[in-house]
Amino acid sequence: MPLKIGPIELDAPVILAPMSGVTDQPFRQLVRRFGAGLVVSEMIASEAMIRQIRDSRKLSTNCAEEAPMAVQLAGADPAVFAEAARLCEDRGAALIDINFGCPVKKVVSKQCGSALMRDEHLAGRIIEATVKAVSLPVTVKMRLGWDHANKNAPALARIAEDAGAQMITVHGRTRCQRFKGEADWQAIAPVKTAVSIPVIANGDIDSIATARACLDQSGADGVMIGRGAYGRPWLPAQVGAALTDKPVPEDPSLSRQRDVVLTHYDTLLTHYGTRIGVPIARKHLGWYGKGLAGASAFRATVNQLDDPDKVRQAIDAYFLGPLEQAA
DSSP: OOEEETTEEESSSEEEOOOTTTSSHHHHHHHHHTTOSEEEOOOEEHHHHHHTOHHHHHTTTTGGGGOSEEEEEEOSOHHHHHHHHHHHHHTTOSEEEEEEOOOOHHHHTTTOGGGGGGOHHHHHHHHHHHHHHOSSOEEEEEESOSSTTOOOHHHHHHHHHHHTOOEEEEESSOTTTTTOSOOOGGGGHHHHHHOSSOEEEESSOOSHHHHHHHHHHHOOSEEEESGGGTTOTTHHHHHHHHHTTOOOOOOOOHHHHHHHHHHHHHHHHHHHOHHHHHHHHHHHHHHHHTTSTTHHHHHHHHHTOOOHHHHHHHHHHHHTTHHHHHO
């Protein structure tokens, strides 16, 4: 079941979710190397993109090298959104994704992210302005609604389609839920019924089984994987293979995982520099160990180390030592 987004056709209906502080260029490239069809940048503030603030521009550099890659923008001003989208198009983005789903307080307090689900008129103007500004497909990511009393995702999806959006992604929680409780995949079904463009389901998809259950309950055209890919950059490709009836690659062996971890670690240090890269890498190292024997001790060890060489030695000792012997 391929996925078509305007003129872009993906072999598998699986997308890596935009996650602030996670889906930076090193992680996106790693996920792509395993075979994921589409990755999305971290959320970028549209005003910051226009001001060309170094850190925000870094999130979207070399888009063409990651093709197809979607850049996700956030903001509250249609004109600013449009200009930021044009900049992303110039930098090689394949799609522009509009964020109406971020539940974080500092984003919502600026009337951005999921706060825009409470202002359907402004949300529609933002989508329309962005669609008119670029020749790329424009997609929208949202939640079920602001809270349980205001689940307006179907109505907003219709507004988005009328404004020219070519795909809708819905996280199966409201803003007020943030990431608590379980994603309600069945509540995404009315969005699928409301529009004719593809609908992607998001939330709590961490395996082939949950991906299939989500599609069954939501009727969606594909899935977006977020936290399920923490420490498992190979998961989106595995899910994609399963959903297209292709042989599913096995999880990498421990020695192969060690190679992946070291590659990711070195890429992070190259991308950010040692001073910033070492602490950023710690969360990823912790995720790679999750579920494996001795994970807590491994995490505690690398969290105390500032010397990259000592971190590499700790990775070797963990993945190629007693852990591999016990496998």
